[in-house]
Amino acid sequence: MTDMASEKTGGVQAVSRALGLLKRLGAATEGQRVSDLAVQAGLAVSTTHRLLTTLEHSGFAHFEPTTSKWHVGHEAFAVGASYVQKRSYVAPALTYLRRLRDETRETANLGHLDDGHLVTLSQVESREIMRAISPPGGRVPATCSAMGKALLATWPDAQIAEFCDRHGFPTMTPRSVDGLSALMDQITHIRAQGYAVDNEEHARGLRCLAAPVWGPDGDAVCAISVSAMMMRLTGEMTEVVARRVVTAASELTEKIGGKRAEWPLPT
Amino acid sequence: MTDMASEKTGGVQAVSRALGLLKRLGAATEGQRVSDLAVQAGLAVSTTHRLLTTLEHSGFAHFEPTTSKWHVGHEAFAVGASYVQKRSYVAPALTYLRRLRDETRETANLGHLDDGHLVTLSQVESREIMRAISPPGGRVPATCSAMGKALLATWPDAQIAEFCDRHGFPTMTPRSVDGLSALMDQITHIRAQGYAVDNEEHARGLRCLAAPVWGPDGDAVCAISVSAMMMRLTGEMTEVVARRVVTAASELTEKIGGKRAEWPLPT
DNA sequence: TCCTTGTTTTCCATATCGTGGAAAACTCTT
DNA sequence: AAGAGTTTTCCACGATATGGAAAACAAGGA
Numbered sequence: 001m002t003d004m005a006s007e008k009t010g011g012v013q014a015v016s017r018a019l020g021l022l023k024r025l026g027a028a029t030e031g032q033r034v035s036d037l038a039v040q041a042g043l044a045v046s047t048t049h050r051l052l053t054t055l056e057h058s059g060f061a062h063f064e065p066t067t068s069k070w071h072v073g074h075e076a077f078a079v080g081a082s083y084v085q086k087r088s089y090v091a092p093a094l095t096y097l098r099r100l101r102d103e104t105r106e107t108a109n110l111g112h113l114d115d116g117h118l119v120t121l122s123q124v125e126s127r128e129i130m131r132a133i134s135p136p137g138g139r140v141p142a143t144c145s146a147m148g149k150a151l152l153a154t155w156p157d158a159q160i161a162e163f164c165d166r167h168g169f170p171t172m173t174p175r176s177v178d179g180l181s182a183l184m185d186q187i188t189h190i191r192a193q194g195y196a197v198d199n200e201e202h203a204r205g206l207r208c209l210a211a212p213v214w215g216p217d218g219d220a221v222c223a224i225s226v227s228a229m230m231m232r233l234t235g236e237m238t239e240v241v242a243r244r245v246v247t248a249a250s251e252l253t254e255k256i257g258g259k260r261a262e263w264p265l266p267t
Numbered sequence: 268m269t270d271m272a273s274e275k276t277g278g279v280q281a282v283s284r285a286l287g288l289l290k291r292l293g294a295a296t297e298g299q300r301v302s303d304l305a306v307q308a309g310l311a312v313s314t315t316h317r318l319l320t321t322l323e324h325s326g327f328a329h330f331e332p333t334t335s336k337w338h339v340g341h342e343a344f345a346v347g348a349s350y351v352q353k354r355s356y357v358a359p360a361l362t363y364l365r366r367l368r369d370e371t372r373e374t375a376n377l378g379h380l381d382d383g384h385l386v387t388l389s390q391v392e393s394r395e396i397m398r399a400i401s402p403p404g405g406r407v408p409a410t411c412s413a414m415g416k417a418l419l420a421t422w423p424d425a426q427i428a429e430f431c432d433r434h435g436f437p438t439m440t441p442r443s444v445d446g447l448s449a450l451m452d453q454i455t456h457i458r459a460q461g462y463a464v465d466n467e468e469h470a471r472g473l474r475c476l477a478a479p480v481w482g483p484d485g486d487a488v489c490a491i492s493v494s495a496m497m498m499r500l501t502g503e504m505t506e507v508v509a510r511r512v513v514t515a516a517s518e519l520t521e522k523i524g525g526k527r528a529e530w531p532l533p534t
Numbered sequence: 535t536c537c538t539t540g541t542t543t544t545c546c547a548t549a550t551c552g553t554g555g556a557a558a559a560c561t562c563t564t
Numbered sequence: 565a566a567g568a569g570t571t572t573t574c575c576a577c578g579a580t581a582t583g584g585a586a587a588a589c590a591a592g593g594a
Binding site: 012013014033034035045046049053068 | 569570571572573574579580581
């Protein structure tokens, strides 16, 4: 992550730089020192220090004097929390995610589309040793994600094509979907079976199964998935787990007063 | 909330302004229009627009073209999520919060101290109609909160006094603790009974009961509370619920490998 | 349909404001 | 106590953010 926020600012320099620092604070597992952040971001130490101080005055960063390290501040948390609070399906989803995790013993996820990417909104982790690949807040190109594909599959074909025009086919592994016809093949399957599959298209060795959740106005608003190491999710297990994912998604749909629209018909 | 981020910037102007806009986006329940944000923040429309564009380039804000409103972006969520991910007790706490909510039918909360304030980290809402007063990300002066007082009570008296010197006694209702001697009286009670009480000290009509959770190094790291309308949490109920809160806190302490230190002795 | 009104977005000259070097104040080590 | 590696403050320079005004939209209203 050496040059995370590249050099393209695209706006007010000072603000871009400050936000870049904030991202670094969030991405780092530990507190960061001024001078380290400065070299990482390619900024002068004094500039870095001034920007951090400004972030701190607004509560977005926090300086720990005893260790002289910088951390993400409470205000960043507050603003971030509002991102999920405004999506009223997140809170009720937890019940179903938990049950899904308990039934399958694997990680259950909730995500939605945001600007061509699937953003993980919430997750209930497997008790197995594996760490989560994509923690809450994580982003993956929609076409590299089971949840993303499940949601795309609810769109009319024309909109899917337009989507792909705009966002292309970023790939994360050699098995990621690449090209519209390959995607549409999958979409057809997804619509037929009611759930989407991701076989190492996001990360090596990882398989995901996802189903969409509908909102009151008949649009899919989010998706539920189970993700697991492929070795733990093989053959006939797949179908069993998929049915449970579909069930959870249906129940959440009902809970939030959603109307399960028909899947778009192949045109 | 007319002039939220006052005029004292205390750092890089452009950055303070941008963060102020971000806070407004987070605080608003709906998307905000450029011109409204501009007047709220007292900025020129063109400046506001440029700052928002910069926020968008980094993913911290998002513009909905169909409605031409601005929202909090995914990156803000990602950074905010890291605030809780780094506190390893949040995830395991959910189990106990949920049970507490089910046992008491009231809202269960998890919070910790951050710069003199109690920050609500997580919460499992009551199924009653009442909305939560302080959603995740919310901040209250420590002395106006049951969780805050429960945590302060684990500190040596000298540090409590120092804390009060630094932060004073901001009050949120007429019943909020005001003055060191009043606080120390309460601290004594808290240490004796093992839990803290907040009787309308944070919000009119609201009562909270809280107990601290210890970490592996013998310091209290967070607190668990139950908050409810006073009318639903009266008389003998209080003691019953308080015992459940204490139990939940003890269990979480154990779960995270915490060592329950002795409460500081009155000096 | 073509104005009218209320937006959002772009442009640009001005001087404000952020910048980074260098020096000063700290903090730990040796 | 002195030294190395920090963090923090200061300052003159000029790059850069600023806000007015105008241009591009969008949404009614006649």
